[in-house]
Amino acid sequence: MANTMDRRRLLSTAVLGGAGIAGATALGSLAPEAAFAAEPVKIAPGAPDPNFAEGRVTSITGSVVLLAGSDGALHRIQVTNGTSIWKFQPTTFDKLTKGDGMYVRGVRLPDGTLAADSLWANIVNLTAHIASVGRNVLYLDHHGKRLIGHVVPGTTAAVYNGTPAISDVSLLKVGGHVQVIGAWHPDTNEISIATVYAAN
Amino acid sequence: MAAVTGEVSWFCCGSAWGPCASTGRGACGTCTSGNFQHAWPNTSAACLAITRPDVCGTSLSRRTCGFTHYTTNLCNGARVGTAIADCGPQTDLFCGERACCGSACGTNRIIDLTPAAYSAIASLSTGLRPCSVDTV
Structure with a gap:
């Protein structure tokens, strides 16, 4: 069998x-x-x-x-x-x-x-808050350290309060709390964002 | 304790690489990513004052370091037993959040597992799953 x-x-x-x-x-x-x-x-x-x-x-x-x-x-x-x-x-x-x-x-x-x-x-699962937002990049504060989160168009997904994942990250707000599943760029403070979960 | 339904995620602790390297051994001082352990939002009054599941309408019993919970992934029925090693998740930051697999849903973050424990019931890349948590 x-x-x-x-x-x-x-x-x-x-x-x-x-x-x-x-x-x-x-x-x-x-x-x-x-x-x-x-x-x-x-x-x-x-x-x-x-x-x-x-x-x-x-x-x-x-x-x-x-x-x-x-x-x-x-x-x-x-x-x-x-x-x-x-x-x-x-x-x-x-x-x-x-x-x-x-x-x-x-x-x-x-x-x-x-x-x-x-x-x-290189997988990471981080809770952080958004310090600032740039073009295809989120600047994140995580345990008092700054991380640069790269948004990868066509791959990065955003989940807003449990709704189905979408590719539009423009609803993310500076100061908002997020959970990020991503891939660390070894030996840097940068990650590529696979999925970002946004809090209320 | 009757089974509580909610959401489960994972977190790293102990010796680690990358952004996890700064996370430490958790509130109980024993947390290790490779062990079957978890964070619970009500390990003490000080812990509960941070995590505040009550703000989201979720009541969780006080359980201290070393207490065992059993978490079931509602997407596939897989179950893992883990011991408390840290305080968390911060439930109130994601109040009302809902994760579903078809009709199986969980609302509010109630438990975080170590990578070893989470990966025993789900892929780490899923990040968040609906779950039930009980004590037997």
Whole structure:
């Protein structure tokens, strides 16, 4: 029963067998929302999750990414053809670069490698207030620091008080509070805005 | 506590890269992005005075550091158990905000999960999801 094959077997087979996964279609969707519903979570509340890693990319060799965790840990990440990759938007493995910040969820293999199920590069989720607005840019105050948020025409979406997302950011107000999902530009105080949620 | 319906988001804490590097270990001093933890708007009187879910018509019980809540993503039914590690979200800043997946909706921000916990029930890129929160 292909649909009942769990992701651990799927990913382990793909990784250990050295073969790429020919896409998720044959085994059912691995789209994030479906994938996250597929397995119950068994980690104790409060505990570290061994199937999760974060850090900065120190090298990329073949399909293996090495991460230097912010806590000093080192992580070996195996990316497969079934890995869902986000970097400002859904993207492909070749867009990852050394220096990217990263969150990874996957399956820990016996040798300690994390077989990536989903990978988010440079993603940030910030609450801030708008200090000023320029052409395709928002100047944000976040924890007392200034961030430059770039609006990317055609990609940036705005959600005003829970209404459906639209591309028009002109309703954002100076002094207003916002939540921003975006992609950090490594080693700068700049981000590209994927979605901005505006408060009342 | 009966299950409370609202919105769930995520936040980073502890050792981190990028803009998250300045966030610290949270009000409980234990918060780490890679742990199954969360922020709750009523961890103390001082916390509640900041987050003010009551202003939005949402009453949340006082729960202190280490208390366990279970959050269910109403978009897919996925559920995760987490322990309190910080005060938040600031519910009153987004009063009346509503997130929906079809007919499953949640109004007002009631809980923020760490990246490890949120990514166990939803993609981090979604940012916000309707949820229910209970204690069992």
